[in-house]
Amino acid sequence: MLHKNTLLFAAVSAALWAGATVPSQAAVVASLKPLGFIAAAIADGVTPTEVLLPDGASEHDYALRPSDVKRLQNADLVIWVGPEMEAFMQKTVGTLPPQKQLALAELESVKPLLMKGSEEDEHEHGDDHHDDEKGDGHHHHGDYNLHIWLSPEIAKSSAVAIHKKLVELMPQSRAKLDANLQNFEAELDRTDKQVSTVLTPLKGKGYFVFHDAYGYFEKHYGLTSLGHFTVNPEIQPGAQRLHEIRTQLVEQKATCVFAEPQFRPAVIEAVARGTKVRMGTLDPLGTDIKVGKNGYMQFLTELSNQYASCLKGD
Template sequence: MIQHTKTFNRMLLAAALVSGCAITTAQASVVASMRPLGFIASAIADGVTPTEILLPDGASPHDFALRPSDLQKIRRADLVVWVGPEMEAFMAKSAAQLPLNRQVEIATLSTVKPLLQKGDEDEDEHKQGHDEAPDQHANEHHHGEYNMHVWMSPEIAKQTAIAIHARLLELMPQKKDKLDANLEQFEDSLTKVDENLGKMLQPVQGKGYFVFHDGYGYFEKHFGLSPLGHFTVNPEIQPGAQRLHFIRTQLVEQKAVCVFAEPQFRPAVINSVAQGTTVRMGTLDPLGSGIALGKDSYVNFLSHLTSQYVSCLK
């Protein structure tokens, strides 16, 4: 009888372990640091495994801190997708504890490195703002040598998708057909949308404008746009008096047709600088807030951003 009880208990324990494993597997997924990276990841993982986002809508990667539930998501993830510590400082410690085959750190990919743009070209002018506290600059240029807003580049998005596909294929070889089909569809739709958006943006290529922060360089270069500058390098830091005077002068002289704010930051400073000028006010959303994850979400993001540019610049 005792022997039967022990055997039965062992069977229960084994069943519990199996069901525990099943639960863990079911919960595992692709975890992306930010929504735009989730757009790329969810296109490749569509129908294979869920995609989750760490950064909530309305939050900024510049000052976000992980919650205990976020740390759990990272630990149990099949794959974690992020740009790198210069963009998401909040991810650095957790990502360092993950094996390399369970993460895609975009900025370090060999296919992405040659495509990286240098950081803010007019930082020197920006540093001369006399009303800024000296210690502000320690935080201000934390993006380092390169512009880390890499999801704004259709070329880098494609290389990221290829890397996510390769990692998921290693982890789930049984899903090869679906993963291959997803990557092919992503590349095809990206090629088509790229062509269409180029045509939409062509009429506004020569129109001058200011953006709130320097997060759009890849998109602007790719589509041949003509930015006159930005208010700030880091959205958490107010632009200095010298920068504001420079922008105000450009607006008064009617060199810009539009000034863009962002949904995450609606600083009064933009309104005050534009007051009394003929410049139009627009909004650009660099994080694609509200766009649902899915196989078309990245091309929807690019299309949405294009519409935001065109509606203000036209």
């Protein structure tokens, strides 16, 4: 009897040990959390959605770990903005077959919606360009603003493209994928109207953002950004730039200055000190939101509330 139990224990241990070393099951893997929100809505009930970039990390300077490479290689589908945004993924994604990857900024439906990047990107970096090891294109995203997940319009196009890919990969789940897409589009329209209601009264109130990420959201909802501190949040703006911003805050009667959760607002506190400008926080990656089918709606709602709470100045 003892011998039998020992054998059983050994068998169970071996199975558990084997399970622990097997790579995680294939899934949809999104580079950034907001892309994960969109993907999770479409893949809901069909296949799990995982996010590559951990909370608190920045897409501007992330480096893949060996476990990340494995996750990408084992994924059913990898969703990213594209090589100019997530440069850290380019090498690994380049080895994947075309049907298992989706670069959203390269979609024909998205290209016409892309906004140009900041004119001052290049010279703004001139006097702060001291980390040479990152000086190979991490500091700007080509000619376009690639924070495309902040556009409800591009989110809808992205959902359609993710749906198409998953139907090709999992035709047996077509009915569920179709229903998920319909539900996402309906919920997005409803949320878009709600957010417009919150933000419309705030049109014309000027503010500064910490980094140049919010153009799509601002354009869509008609908000009035007076400018940004930096294009790449990894680089602290220089003294001259801070002086310019402080002057603009006062002259243009800015209502608010917005920081971001993963970047210390000391620089913002220094600029706002002694002025009547309020400080708020915007989270362009939805750090506190769970990846799930309603994640993108929560993301838009939360961002609109972050703008409103500071701009209203209740």
